[in-house]
Amino acid sequence: MKAAIFYGAKDIRVENVAEPQMVGPGEVRLKPFWCGICGTDVHEYAMGPIVIPSKPHKLNGSILPQILGHEFSAEVLELGKGVTNVKVGDRVSVMPLLSCGVCYFCSRGDNHLCTSMACIGLSCEWGGIAEQAVVPAANVFKLHDSMSDVAGALVEPTAVAAYGVDRGNVRPGDTILITGAGPIGALAAIYAENLGARVFVSELNPNRKRLIDDLGIATLLDPTKDDVIGVLKDATGGIGVDAVIECSGNERALQTSVKAVRSGGFIVQTGLHTRPASIEPMEFSEREITYTGTWCYPVTDWPRIIELIGRRGLPVEKVVSSQIAMDDIVAKGFEELVSPTGNETKVLVRGF
Structure with missing residues (x-):
């Protein structure tokens, strides 16, 4: 074979x-x-x-x-x-x-x-x-x-994406930012929107931007052109987003995440960093930001993800x-x- x-x-x-x-x-x-x-x-x-x-x-x-x-x-x-x-x-x-x-x-x-x-x-x-x-x-x-x-x-990459959103304690009505619209970022956007969240996606790659546009489930931001922090602050009455799902593994995206999230909010590191990244720990303390990582997914999650795709019709094939x-x-x-x-x-x- x-x-x-x-x-x-x-x-x-x-x-x-x-x-x-x-x-x-x-x-x-x-x-x-x-x-x-x-x-x-x-x-x-x-x-x-x-x-x-x-x-x-x-x-x-x-x-x-x-x-x-x-x-x-x-x-x-x-x-x-x-x-x-x-x-x-x-x-x-x-x-x-x-x-x-x-x-x-x-x-x-x-x-x-x-x-x-x-x-x-x-x-x-x-x-x-x-x-x-x-x-x-x-x-x-x-x-x-x-x-x-x-x-x-x-199902496997959707489980990765869903776990990141779940670790961010995302609930219906929350506003979230997803940094990076690769497969995991796009699937996270699909899952979060299905939960009832208001989704913003930051991405600069033209093909991945086109994917998010075609999905029609999120507000797209280009970090090379848009004032990402300013847009998010305006959208949340100056408070910041409830959660950021960092899917790029990029230092600049992580730093943006800290500025974009509200006090008491969540940053979830789902994208893998291949080198050290600089952050300011004092900001996490002063604003009680929770920063957490994800590794794969709970092994028991498969039936739930299959049901979400099959019964709820998550459009995962579009990625x-x-x-x-x-x-x-x-x-x-x-x-x-x-x-x-x-x-x-x-x-x-x-x-x-």
Whole structure:
């Protein structure tokens, strides 16, 4: 079967590999439909290995080379012994986080903070950019009948975005700022607007600005042209926004977040910073600003996100800019996404 395999920075190869030979108890064999290229994957391609282990992973022994893909939808092909939550032929979304179940954090239900956490498509034998994969049945969830296979591949990034908004204590009627309109920022805007929040989005990339305009759910601000702080102060009677979801990982955006949020408000760091950023801690104290980070999402969130997309009709598919064949994953996928002049926002790779 074909699979996209990461060997190192700038070295991803589409190769023929052996199909999974057996499905163990509590496992399922899947046929992936679509798999998203995540920002984590792009960082691995540009500078890795970072998360992908170059020595055996302590949870499962996984090591380079790695079949990529952790944002995927699939069809169930085969059930291992004891599997009852899905059946052959079901369309599913895969929750990719793997945890030990016994460490301090797992015992508290915070499995996404597991001290030995692994991830399908990053630190696991299998990944979603392949013609088949074998994963634990506990990690697959049946899609709502109204959901497309494409929407199923967007459950994972939607869960990331929703967790950021939830950590900001966003409620109906709140006014929020989202900095950065990449896939996570755009999905955060969709989720927050669905909650009943008034949403502002700060973004300077023309293609991502166009996406927010097309969604029609937020007021768009360009930080190179607009007085972002001034606009937000005017919109809130001089108070500031209730929450900022910082999705860019940019120092300037973080500094804007501090100036934009109201006293007693929330700043959620969802975008990953790759270098130190300068902030003024005294301002957090004087104004009782809560600054919190997010890492992935609660592993129990999958059914809720599927229901939101399926029953509430969250238009998550609109963040997809391209759907490509596996053979084009480098030229039309990773190279476009790492390019500062690239036109892509969210690229999905076909697994069949």
